[in-house]
Amino acid sequence: MTYCIGFLLDEGLIMMADTRTNAGVDNFSSFKKLHTLVDTADRQIFACTSGSLSMSQAVISLLREGLPSSGDVDMVRTLSGAATMFRAAQLVGEAVQIASRTVGAALASVNIGSSVSLLLGGRIGKAPPALYLVYSAGNFIECKTEVPFLQIGETKYGKPILDRRVRMETPLDEAVKVGFLSYDSAMRSNLGVSRPIDVLVMPRDKKRPLIQVRVEEDDEYFNALSREWAALLSEATQRIPNPPFMAEPE
Amino acid sequence: MTYCIGFLLDEGLIMMADTRTNAGVDNFSSFKKLHTLVDTADRQIFACTSGSLSMSQAVISLLREGLPSSGDVDMVRTLSGAATMFRAAQLVGEAVQIASRTVGAALASVNIGSSVSLLLGGRIGKAPPALYLVYSAGNFIECKTEVPFLQIGETKYGKPILDRRVRMETPLDEAVKVGFLSYDSAMRSNLGVSRPIDVLVMPRDKKRPLIQVRVEEDDEYFNALSREWAALLSEATQRIPNPPFMAEPE
Numbered sequence: 001m002t003y004c005i006g007f008l009l010d011e012g013l014i015m016m017a018d019t020r021t022n023a024g025v026d027n028f029s030s031f032k033k034l035h036t037l038v039d040t041a042d043r044q045i046f047a048c049t050s051g052s053l054s055m056s057q058a059v060i061s062l063l064r065e066g067l068p069s070s071g072d073v074d075m076v077r078t079l080s081g082a083a084t085m086f087r088a089a090q091l092v093g094e095a096v097q098i099a100s101r102t103v104g105a106a107l108a109s110v111n112i113g114s115s116v117s118l119l120l121g122g123r124i125g126k127a128p129p130a131l132y133l134v135y136s137a138g139n140f141i142e143c144k145t146e147v148p149f150l151q152i153g154e155t156k157y158g159k160p161i162l163d164r165r166v167r168m169e170t171p172l173d174e175a176v177k178v179g180f181l182s183y184d185s186a187m188r189s190n191l192g193v194s195r196p197i198d199v200l201v202m203p204r205d206k207k208r209p210l211i212q213v214r215v216e217e218d219d220e221y222f223n224a225l226s227r228e229w230a231a232l233l234s235e236a237t238q239r240i241p242n243p244p245f246m247a248e249p250e
Numbered sequence: 251m252t253y254c255i256g257f258l259l260d261e262g263l264i265m266m267a268d269t270r271t272n273a274g275v276d277n278f279s280s281f282k283k284l285h286t287l288v289d290t291a292d293r294q295i296f297a298c299t300s301g302s303l304s305m306s307q308a309v310i311s312l313l314r315e316g317l318p319s320s321g322d323v324d325m326v327r328t329l330s331g332a333a334t335m336f337r338a339a340q341l342v343g344e345a346v347q348i349a350s351r352t353v354g355a356a357l358a359s360v361n362i363g364s365s366v367s368l369l370l371g372g373r374i375g376k377a378p379p380a381l382y383l384v385y386s387a388g389n390f391i392e393c394k395t396e397v398p399f400l401q402i403g404e405t406k407y408g409k410p411i412l413d414r415r416v417r418m419e420t421p422l423d424e425a426v427k428v429g430f431l432s433y434d435s436a437m438r439s440n441l442g443v444s445r446p447i448d449v450l451v452m453p454r455d456k457k458r459p460l461i462q463v464r465v466e467e468d469d470e471y472f473n474a475l476s477r478e479w480a481a482l483l484s485e486a487t488q489r490i491p492n493p494p495f496m497a498e499p500e
Contacts, residue, residue, distance in 0.1 A: 156406035156407050156439070157406050157407070157409060157410050158410075159407060159439050160407050160408075160410075160435040160438060160439055161483070161487075163438055163439055164438070164480060164483055164484075165483070165484065165487050172496065173492040173493060173496035173497075174487075174492060176492070176493050176496055177487070177490060177491075177492050177493060178487060180493070181487065181490070185410040188410060188413055188414070189406070189409050189410055189413055199495075201496070208498075211495060211496070213493075213495045221491075221493055221494055225490055228489070228490055229486070229490060230414060232486035232489060232490070233411070233414055233415070233486065234414075234415065235486075236479070236482035236483065236485075236486055237411075237415050237424075237427070237428060237431065239478070239482060240427060240431070240475055240478055240479060240482070241427075241471075242423040242424060242426070242427050243423060243426050243427060243430070243471055244471055245449075245461060245463045246422065246423035246426055246451070246461070247423075248458075
Protein backbone atom coordinates (compact mmCIF):
# COMPACT_ATOMS: atom_id res chain seq x y z
CA MET A 1 0.00 0.00 0.00
CA THR A 2 0.99 3.62 -0.30
CA TYR A 3 -0.21 7.04 0.67
CA CYS A 4 0.92 10.19 -1.14
CA ILE A 5 -0.36 13.76 -0.92
CA GLY A 6 0.36 16.76 -3.09
CA PHE A 7 -0.60 20.31 -2.08
CA LEU A 8 -0.68 23.27 -4.43
CA LEU A 9 -1.01 26.37 -2.28
CA ASP A 10 -0.61 30.13 -2.60
CA GLU A 11 2.87 29.76 -1.11
CA GLY A 12 3.97 26.80 -3.21
CA LEU A 13 3.97 23.07 -3.80
CA ILE A 14 4.31 20.24 -1.27
CA MET A 15 4.64 16.53 -2.07
CA MET A 16 4.65 13.76 0.52
CA ALA A 17 5.06 10.01 0.10
CA ASP A 18 5.44 7.13 2.51
CA THR A 19 7.91 4.36 1.70
CA ARG A 20 6.11 1.13 2.57
CA THR A 21 5.45 -1.43 -0.11
CA ASN A 22 3.98 -4.86 0.26
CA ALA A 23 3.38 -7.89 -1.90
CA GLY A 24 0.81 -9.63 0.25
CA VAL A 25 0.67 -9.11 3.99
CA ASP A 26 3.74 -11.28 4.56
CA ASN A 27 6.11 -9.35 2.38
CA PHE A 28 6.64 -5.75 3.48
CA SER A 29 9.49 -3.65 2.28
CA SER A 30 10.61 -0.05 1.96
CA PHE A 31 11.00 1.74 -1.37
CA LYS A 32 11.31 5.40 -2.19
CA LYS A 33 8.13 6.63 -3.87
CA LEU A 34 9.00 10.32 -4.18
CA HIS A 35 11.23 10.56 -7.23
CA THR A 36 13.27 13.43 -8.61
CA LEU A 37 12.68 13.34 -12.38
CA VAL A 38 14.52 16.49 -13.40
CA ASP A 39 16.40 19.02 -11.30
CA THR A 40 18.18 21.56 -13.46
CA ALA A 41 18.44 25.36 -13.55
CA ASP A 42 15.24 25.85 -15.53
CA ARG A 43 13.06 22.99 -14.26
CA GLN A 44 12.43 20.90 -11.20
CA ILE A 45 10.05 17.98 -11.66
CA PHE A 46 9.08 15.33 -9.09
CA ALA A 47 6.70 12.39 -8.99
CA CYS A 48 5.09 10.25 -6.28
CA THR A 49 3.96 6.79 -7.31
CA SER A 50 1.27 4.42 -6.05
CA GLY A 51 0.22 0.97 -7.23
CA SER A 52 2.16 -1.90 -8.73
CA LEU A 53 5.84 -1.38 -7.86
CA SER A 54 7.12 -2.94 -11.09
CA MET A 55 4.79 -0.67 -13.09
CA SER A 56 5.86 2.40 -11.10
CA GLN A 57 9.52 1.64 -11.60
CA ALA A 58 9.01 1.02 -15.32
CA VAL A 59 7.26 4.39 -15.67
CA ILE A 60 9.98 6.26 -13.76
CA SER A 61 12.77 4.55 -15.75
CA LEU A 62 11.02 5.28 -19.04
CA LEU A 63 10.75 8.93 -18.08
CA ARG A 64 14.40 9.14 -17.07
CA GLU A 65 15.72 7.33 -20.14
CA GLY A 66 13.31 8.98 -22.53
CA LEU A 67 10.26 7.82 -24.46
CA PRO A 68 10.60 6.62 -28.04
CA SER A 69 10.08 9.31 -30.63
CA SER A 70 6.60 9.53 -32.05
CA GLY A 71 7.82 10.69 -35.47
CA ASP A 72 10.46 9.59 -37.95
CA VAL A 73 13.35 11.26 -36.18
CA ASP A 74 15.29 8.79 -34.06
CA MET A 75 15.30 10.88 -30.89
CA VAL A 76 13.91 9.99 -27.50
CA ARG A 77 11.61 12.42 -25.73
CA THR A 78 12.35 13.41 -22.13
CA LEU A 79 10.93 15.74 -19.51
CA SER A 80 13.90 18.03 -20.18
CA GLY A 81 12.29 18.84 -23.50
CA ALA A 82 8.79 19.53 -22.18
CA ALA A 83 7.87 23.18 -22.63
CA THR A 84 5.28 23.25 -19.85
CA MET A 85 4.11 21.13 -16.93
CA PHE A 86 1.05 20.22 -19.00
CA ARG A 87 3.36 18.75 -21.65
CA ALA A 88 5.26 16.97 -18.87
CA ALA A 89 2.00 15.44 -17.63
CA GLN A 90 1.20 14.28 -21.16
CA LEU A 91 4.60 12.58 -21.36
CA VAL A 92 4.06 10.89 -17.99
CA GLY A 93 0.63 9.70 -19.17
CA GLU A 94 2.23 8.28 -22.27
CA ALA A 95 4.89 6.50 -20.18
CA VAL A 96 2.07 4.93 -18.12
CA GLN A 97 0.40 3.74 -21.33
CA ILE A 98 3.66 2.25 -22.65
CA ALA A 99 4.29 0.44 -19.34
CA SER A 100 0.70 -0.85 -19.41
CA ARG A 101 1.20 -2.38 -22.83
CA THR A 102 4.34 -4.24 -21.70
CA VAL A 103 4.53 -4.80 -17.93
CA GLY A 104 0.78 -4.42 -17.48
CA ALA A 105 -0.03 -6.99 -20.14
CA ALA A 106 2.41 -9.47 -18.59
CA LEU A 107 0.80 -8.99 -15.18
CA ALA A 108 -2.71 -9.30 -16.64
CA SER A 109 -1.76 -12.66 -18.17
CA VAL A 110 -1.22 -14.03 -14.64
CA ASN A 111 -4.23 -12.17 -13.17
CA ILE A 112 -2.21 -9.65 -11.21
CA GLY A 113 -3.37 -6.05 -11.13
CA SER A 114 -1.10 -3.49 -12.72
CA SER A 115 -2.81 -0.25 -11.88
CA VAL A 116 -0.54 2.66 -11.09
CA SER A 117 -1.14 6.33 -10.40
CA LEU A 118 1.20 9.25 -9.96
CA LEU A 119 1.32 12.72 -8.54
CA LEU A 120 3.42 14.90 -10.81
CA GLY A 121 4.60 18.22 -9.40
CA GLY A 122 7.12 20.85 -10.28
CA ARG A 123 7.83 23.94 -12.30
CA ILE A 124 9.34 24.77 -15.65
CA GLY A 125 10.98 28.09 -16.47
CA LYS A 126 9.17 31.13 -15.11
CA ALA A 127 5.79 29.39 -14.70
CA PRO A 128 4.49 28.84 -11.16
CA PRO A 129 4.52 25.34 -9.65
CA ALA A 130 1.85 22.94 -10.93
CA LEU A 131 0.51 19.62 -9.68
CA TYR A 132 -1.14 16.78 -11.62
CA LEU A 133 -2.65 13.39 -10.82
CA VAL A 134 -1.96 10.87 -13.59
CA TYR A 135 -4.27 7.84 -13.60
CA SER A 136 -3.70 4.24 -14.68
CA ALA A 137 -5.08 4.92 -18.15
CA GLY A 138 -2.60 7.73 -18.67
CA ASN A 139 -5.24 10.46 -18.41
CA PHE A 140 -4.68 13.16 -15.81
CA ILE A 141 -6.20 16.02 -13.86
CA GLU A 142 -4.59 19.23 -12.65
CA CYS A 143 -4.86 20.51 -9.10
CA LYS A 144 -6.89 23.73 -9.01
CA THR A 145 -7.74 26.26 -6.36
CA GLU A 146 -11.09 24.82 -5.20
CA VAL A 147 -9.46 21.79 -3.56
CA PRO A 148 -5.76 22.55 -3.27
CA PHE A 149 -4.58 18.97 -2.76
CA LEU A 150 -4.54 15.62 -4.54
CA GLN A 151 -4.03 12.18 -3.03
CA ILE A 152 -3.15 8.73 -4.32
CA GLY A 153 -3.08 5.31 -2.61
CA GLU A 154 -4.75 4.80 0.77
CA THR A 155 -6.51 8.16 0.57
CA LYS A 156 -9.60 7.88 2.72
CA TYR A 157 -8.44 7.56 6.33
CA GLY A 158 -6.42 10.76 6.07
CA LYS A 159 -8.79 12.81 3.93
CA PRO A 160 -11.17 14.29 6.55
CA ILE A 161 -8.44 16.37 8.24
CA LEU A 162 -7.25 17.67 4.84
CA ASP A 163 -10.83 18.56 3.85
CA ARG A 164 -11.19 20.49 7.08
CA ARG A 165 -7.86 22.22 7.48
CA VAL A 166 -6.23 22.85 4.09
CA ARG A 167 -7.07 25.87 1.95
CA MET A 168 -5.17 27.70 -0.81
CA GLU A 169 -4.01 30.29 1.71
CA THR A 170 -2.72 27.74 4.26
CA PRO A 171 0.99 28.49 4.83
CA LEU A 172 3.48 25.82 3.77
CA ASP A 173 4.60 24.94 7.31
CA GLU A 174 1.01 24.55 8.49
CA ALA A 175 0.15 22.39 5.46
CA VAL A 176 3.12 20.07 6.10
CA LYS A 177 1.91 19.70 9.68
CA VAL A 178 -1.66 18.91 8.60
CA GLY A 179 -0.21 16.48 6.05
CA PHE A 180 1.55 14.67 8.90
CA LEU A 181 -1.73 14.52 10.86
CA SER A 182 -3.30 12.97 7.78
CA TYR A 183 -0.49 10.38 7.67
CA ASP A 184 -0.92 9.73 11.37
CA SER A 185 -4.56 8.69 10.77
CA ALA A 186 -3.71 6.63 7.69
CA MET A 187 -0.90 4.80 9.51
CA ARG A 188 -3.09 4.02 12.52
CA SER A 189 -5.75 2.38 10.35
CA ASN A 190 -3.66 0.75 7.59
CA LEU A 191 -0.43 -1.15 8.28
CA GLY A 192 0.43 -0.73 4.60
CA VAL A 193 1.25 2.94 5.17
CA SER A 194 4.35 3.63 7.21
CA ARG A 195 7.30 5.90 7.86
CA PRO A 196 9.83 6.94 6.62
CA ILE A 197 7.88 9.73 4.90
CA ASP A 198 9.59 11.73 2.17
CA VAL A 199 8.68 15.41 1.99
CA LEU A 200 9.38 17.93 -0.73
CA VAL A 201 8.56 21.62 -0.33
CA MET A 202 8.89 23.98 -3.28
CA PRO A 203 8.10 27.57 -2.28
CA ARG A 204 6.58 29.65 -5.07
CA ASP A 205 9.08 32.35 -4.15
CA LYS A 206 12.26 31.18 -5.86
CA LYS A 207 14.39 33.00 -3.32
CA ARG A 208 13.25 30.51 -0.70
CA PRO A 209 15.13 27.21 -0.85
CA LEU A 210 13.65 23.89 -1.95
CA ILE A 211 13.30 21.62 1.09
CA GLN A 212 13.70 17.83 0.84
CA VAL A 213 13.39 15.90 4.07
CA ARG A 214 12.96 12.27 5.06
CA VAL A 215 10.99 11.81 8.28
CA GLU A 216 12.40 8.60 9.73
CA GLU A 217 10.65 5.93 11.77
CA ASP A 218 12.01 7.35 15.02
CA ASP A 219 11.60 11.03 14.10
CA GLU A 220 11.08 12.92 17.35
CA TYR A 221 8.93 15.68 15.91
CA PHE A 222 6.56 13.19 14.30
CA ASN A 223 6.41 11.08 17.46
CA ALA A 224 5.51 14.16 19.50
CA LEU A 225 2.93 15.26 16.91
CA SER A 226 1.29 11.82 17.00
CA ARG A 227 1.22 11.77 20.81
CA GLU A 228 -0.09 15.32 21.17
CA TRP A 229 -2.71 14.83 18.46
CA ALA A 230 -4.07 11.75 20.26
CA ALA A 231 -4.25 13.71 23.52
CA LEU A 232 -5.87 16.74 21.86
CA LEU A 233 -8.48 14.57 20.13
CA SER A 234 -9.26 12.88 23.42
CA GLU A 235 -9.65 16.26 25.10
CA ALA A 236 -11.78 17.57 22.22
CA THR A 237 -14.05 14.51 22.40
CA GLN A 238 -14.54 15.08 26.12
CA ARG A 239 -15.52 18.69 25.54
CA ILE A 240 -18.41 17.77 23.24
CA PRO A 241 -21.54 17.14 25.32
CA ASN A 242 -23.17 13.71 25.19
CA PRO A 243 -26.40 13.31 23.18
CA PRO A 244 -29.43 14.62 25.09
CA PHE A 245 -31.49 11.52 24.28
CA MET A 246 -28.96 9.42 26.19
CA ALA A 247 -29.56 11.24 29.49
CA GLU A 248 -30.88 8.85 32.13
CA PRO A 249 -34.36 9.78 33.31
CA GLU A 250 -34.17 10.89 36.95
CA MET B 251 -23.75 4.71 -0.47
CA THR B 252 -24.27 3.91 3.16
CA TYR B 253 -22.48 4.05 6.45
CA CYS B 254 -23.46 1.86 9.40
CA ILE B 255 -21.67 1.22 12.70
CA GLY B 256 -22.33 -1.36 15.39
CA PHE B 257 -20.74 -1.17 18.83
CA LEU B 258 -20.67 -4.03 21.32
CA LEU B 259 -19.53 -2.57 24.63
CA ASP B 260 -19.47 -3.52 28.29
CA GLU B 261 -22.65 -1.49 28.76
CA GLY B 262 -24.50 -2.82 25.73
CA LEU B 263 -25.11 -2.69 22.00
CA ILE B 264 -25.40 0.36 19.72
CA MET B 265 -26.37 0.30 16.04
CA MET B 266 -26.32 3.35 13.77
CA ALA B 267 -27.30 3.70 10.12
CA ASP B 268 -27.65 6.62 7.78
CA THR B 269 -30.56 6.72 5.36
CA ARG B 270 -29.10 7.91 2.08
CA THR B 271 -29.27 5.68 -0.97
CA ASN B 272 -28.25 6.47 -4.49
CA ALA B 273 -28.45 4.84 -7.88
CA GLY B 274 -25.80 6.88 -9.62
CA VAL B 275 -24.95 10.40 -8.52
CA ASP B 276 -28.12 11.82 -10.05
CA ASN B 277 -30.55 9.69 -8.13
CA PHE B 278 -30.39 10.15 -4.38
CA SER B 279 -33.10 9.01 -2.07
CA SER B 280 -33.77 8.20 1.56
CA PHE B 281 -34.47 4.69 2.83
CA LYS B 282 -34.43 3.26 6.31
CA LYS B 283 -31.45 0.94 6.70
CA LEU B 284 -31.85 0.07 10.38
CA HIS B 285 -34.52 -2.61 10.48
CA THR B 286 -36.37 -4.19 13.39
CA LEU B 287 -36.46 -7.91 12.59
CA VAL B 288 -38.00 -9.22 15.80
CA ASP B 289 -39.11 -7.38 18.91
CA THR B 290 -40.86 -9.69 21.33
CA ALA B 291 -40.63 -10.45 25.04
CA ASP B 292 -37.76 -12.94 24.66
CA ARG B 293 -35.83 -11.49 21.74
CA GLN B 294 -34.97 -8.21 20.09
CA ILE B 295 -33.13 -8.48 16.78
CA PHE B 296 -32.10 -5.63 14.47
CA ALA B 297 -30.16 -5.33 11.22
CA CYS B 298 -28.41 -2.53 9.32
CA THR B 299 -27.95 -3.05 5.60
CA SER B 300 -25.44 -1.79 3.06
CA GLY B 301 -25.08 -2.43 -0.66
CA SER B 302 -27.64 -3.07 -3.38
CA LEU B 303 -30.99 -1.79 -2.13
CA SER B 304 -33.01 -4.43 -3.97
CA MET B 305 -30.79 -7.14 -2.47
CA SER B 306 -31.07 -5.62 1.02
CA GLN B 307 -34.83 -5.43 0.80
CA ALA B 308 -35.05 -9.00 -0.48
CA VAL B 309 -32.96 -10.23 2.45
CA ILE B 310 -35.02 -8.32 5.03
CA SER B 311 -38.31 -9.51 3.49
CA LEU B 312 -37.10 -13.11 3.40
CA LEU B 313 -36.16 -12.89 7.06
CA ARG B 314 -39.51 -11.40 8.02
CA GLU B 315 -41.58 -13.86 5.99
CA GLY B 316 -39.42 -16.85 6.81
CA LEU B 317 -36.95 -18.95 4.87
CA PRO B 318 -38.06 -22.17 3.16
CA SER B 319 -37.66 -25.25 5.28
CA SER B 320 -34.47 -27.17 4.69
CA GLY B 321 -36.10 -30.55 5.41
CA ASP B 322 -39.25 -32.31 4.33
CA VAL B 323 -41.51 -30.51 6.74
CA ASP B 324 -43.40 -27.69 5.03
CA MET B 325 -42.60 -25.02 7.59
CA VAL B 326 -40.75 -21.76 7.07
CA ARG B 327 -37.86 -20.86 9.35
CA THR B 328 -37.83 -17.44 11.01
CA LEU B 329 -35.67 -15.55 13.46
CA SER B 330 -38.36 -16.20 16.09
CA GLY B 331 -37.26 -19.82 16.06
CA ALA B 332 -33.51 -19.17 16.37
CA ALA B 333 -32.20 -20.43 19.71
CA THR B 334 -29.18 -18.12 19.79
CA MET B 335 -27.82 -15.05 18.00
CA PHE B 336 -25.33 -17.35 16.29
CA ARG B 337 -28.24 -19.31 14.80
CA ALA B 338 -29.85 -16.00 13.84
CA ALA B 339 -26.66 -14.99 12.01
CA GLN B 340 -26.67 -18.32 10.18
CA LEU B 341 -30.25 -17.70 9.06
CA VAL B 342 -29.35 -14.19 7.87
CA GLY B 343 -26.38 -15.61 5.96
CA GLU B 344 -28.68 -18.12 4.34
CA ALA B 345 -31.14 -15.37 3.38
CA VAL B 346 -28.26 -13.49 1.72
CA GLN B 347 -27.36 -16.61 -0.24
CA ILE B 348 -30.97 -17.14 -1.36
CA ALA B 349 -31.25 -13.50 -2.47
CA SER B 350 -27.93 -13.84 -4.34
CA ARG B 351 -29.24 -16.80 -6.30
CA THR B 352 -32.34 -14.88 -7.42
CA VAL B 353 -31.94 -11.09 -7.31
CA GLY B 354 -28.14 -11.29 -7.47
CA ALA B 355 -28.18 -13.51 -10.55
CA ALA B 356 -30.61 -11.17 -12.30
CA LEU B 357 -28.38 -8.19 -11.55
CA ALA B 358 -25.27 -10.06 -12.66
CA SER B 359 -26.92 -10.78 -16.02
CA VAL B 360 -27.00 -7.02 -16.69
CA ASN B 361 -23.56 -6.39 -15.16
CA ILE B 362 -24.85 -4.66 -12.05
CA GLY B 363 -23.21 -5.43 -8.73
CA SER B 364 -25.35 -7.12 -6.12
CA SER B 365 -23.11 -7.17 -3.11
CA VAL B 366 -24.79 -6.61 0.22
CA SER B 367 -23.59 -6.72 3.80
CA LEU B 368 -25.39 -6.49 7.11
CA LEU B 369 -24.79 -5.74 10.73
CA LEU B 370 -26.93 -8.04 12.83
CA GLY B 371 -27.39 -7.13 16.47
CA GLY B 372 -29.64 -8.11 19.31
CA ARG B 373 -30.27 -10.54 22.11
CA ILE B 374 -32.21 -13.72 22.63
CA GLY B 375 -33.47 -14.90 26.01
CA LYS B 376 -31.05 -14.40 28.87
CA ALA B 377 -27.94 -14.19 26.68
CA PRO B 378 -26.12 -10.85 26.51
CA PRO B 379 -26.36 -8.72 23.35
CA ALA B 380 -24.32 -9.91 20.38
CA LEU B 381 -23.25 -8.27 17.11
CA TYR B 382 -22.38 -9.86 13.77
CA LEU B 383 -21.22 -8.66 10.36
CA VAL B 384 -22.72 -10.79 7.57
CA TYR B 385 -20.88 -10.57 4.24
CA SER B 386 -22.13 -10.86 0.66
CA ALA B 387 -21.27 -14.56 0.51
CA GLY B 388 -23.40 -15.22 3.58
CA ASN B 389 -20.41 -15.87 5.85
CA PHE B 390 -20.14 -13.77 8.98
CA ILE B 391 -17.92 -12.64 11.83
CA GLU B 392 -18.84 -11.83 15.41
CA CYS B 393 -17.78 -8.65 17.20
CA LYS B 394 -15.34 -9.45 19.99
CA THR B 395 -13.68 -7.48 22.74
CA GLU B 396 -10.42 -6.58 20.97
CA VAL B 397 -12.14 -4.19 18.56
CA PRO B 398 -15.59 -3.50 19.97
CA PHE B 399 -17.15 -2.16 16.77
CA LEU B 400 -17.96 -3.27 13.23
CA GLN B 401 -18.67 -1.08 10.21
CA ILE B 402 -20.24 -1.56 6.79
CA GLY B 403 -20.47 0.74 3.75
CA GLU B 404 -18.33 3.87 3.53
CA THR B 405 -16.18 2.81 6.47
CA LYS B 406 -12.82 4.49 6.03
CA TYR B 407 -13.39 8.22 6.51
CA GLY B 408 -14.97 7.67 9.91
CA LYS B 409 -12.73 4.86 11.17
CA PRO B 410 -9.75 6.78 12.63
CA ILE B 411 -11.84 8.44 15.37
CA LEU B 412 -13.40 5.06 16.29
CA ASP B 413 -9.96 3.41 16.39
CA ARG B 414 -8.77 6.14 18.72
CA ARG B 415 -11.71 6.68 21.03
CA VAL B 416 -13.82 3.51 21.38
CA ARG B 417 -12.96 0.74 23.81
CA MET B 418 -15.04 -2.00 25.46
CA GLU B 419 -15.35 0.13 28.58
CA THR B 420 -16.54 3.28 26.73
CA PRO B 421 -19.95 4.24 28.19
CA LEU B 422 -22.93 4.08 25.82
CA ASP B 423 -23.53 7.84 25.73
CA GLU B 424 -19.87 8.53 24.95
CA ALA B 425 -19.88 5.87 22.21
CA VAL B 426 -22.98 7.35 20.57
CA LYS B 427 -21.22 10.73 20.58
CA VAL B 428 -18.03 9.31 19.04
CA GLY B 429 -20.23 7.49 16.50
CA PHE B 430 -21.70 10.86 15.50
CA LEU B 431 -18.18 12.31 15.13
CA SER B 432 -17.40 9.38 12.84
CA TYR B 433 -20.53 10.16 10.80
CA ASP B 434 -19.55 13.82 10.69
CA SER B 435 -16.26 12.90 8.98
CA ALA B 436 -17.90 10.41 6.61
CA MET B 437 -20.58 12.92 5.61
CA ARG B 438 -18.04 15.69 4.97
CA SER B 439 -16.05 13.50 2.59
CA ASN B 440 -18.78 11.43 0.90
CA LEU B 441 -22.05 12.92 -0.30
CA GLY B 442 -23.48 9.39 -0.35
CA VAL B 443 -23.68 9.38 3.45
CA SER B 444 -26.25 11.68 4.97
CA ARG B 445 -28.71 12.33 7.78
CA PRO B 446 -31.24 11.30 8.99
CA ILE B 447 -29.25 8.83 11.10
CA ASP B 448 -31.12 6.06 12.90
CA VAL B 449 -29.75 5.07 16.28
CA LEU B 450 -30.58 2.06 18.41
CA VAL B 451 -29.18 1.64 21.93
CA MET B 452 -29.70 -1.63 23.79
CA PRO B 453 -28.26 -1.45 27.31
CA ARG B 454 -26.98 -4.76 28.63
CA ASP B 455 -28.88 -3.99 31.83
CA LYS B 456 -32.44 -4.99 30.94
CA LYS B 457 -33.83 -2.53 33.49
CA ARG B 458 -32.59 0.31 31.29
CA PRO B 459 -34.91 1.04 28.37
CA LEU B 460 -34.13 0.37 24.71
CA ILE B 461 -33.56 3.72 22.94
CA GLN B 462 -34.53 4.23 19.29
CA VAL B 463 -33.93 7.69 17.88
CA ARG B 464 -33.84 9.26 14.45
CA VAL B 465 -31.40 12.18 14.20
CA GLU B 466 -32.97 14.39 11.56
CA GLU B 467 -31.27 16.62 8.98
CA ASP B 468 -31.85 19.70 11.13
CA ASP B 469 -31.11 18.07 14.48
CA GLU B 470 -29.78 20.79 16.78
CA TYR B 471 -27.56 18.55 18.86
CA PHE B 472 -25.86 17.11 15.78
CA ASN B 473 -25.46 20.56 14.22
CA ALA B 474 -23.81 21.82 17.39
CA LEU B 475 -21.58 18.72 17.61
CA SER B 476 -20.46 19.22 14.01
CA ARG B 477 -19.73 22.92 14.57
CA GLU B 478 -17.90 22.41 17.86
CA TRP B 479 -15.86 19.50 16.51
CA ALA B 480 -14.68 21.63 13.57
CA ALA B 481 -13.67 24.40 15.98
CA LEU B 482 -11.94 21.99 18.37
CA LEU B 483 -10.00 20.34 15.54
CA SER B 484 -8.93 23.74 14.31
CA GLU B 485 -7.78 24.67 17.80
CA ALA B 486 -6.00 21.33 18.23
CA THR B 487 -4.20 21.76 14.90
CA GLN B 488 -3.02 25.21 15.97
CA ARG B 489 -1.65 23.81 19.21
CA ILE B 490 0.66 21.35 17.45
CA PRO B 491 3.96 23.07 16.62
CA ASN B 492 5.03 23.35 12.98
CA PRO B 493 7.78 21.03 11.70
CA PRO B 494 11.25 22.22 12.76
CA PHE B 495 12.67 21.74 9.25
CA MET B 496 10.19 24.34 7.96
CA ALA B 497 11.60 27.11 10.15
CA GLU B 498 12.96 29.97 8.04
CA PRO B 499 16.70 30.49 8.50
CA GLU B 500 17.31 33.85 10.17
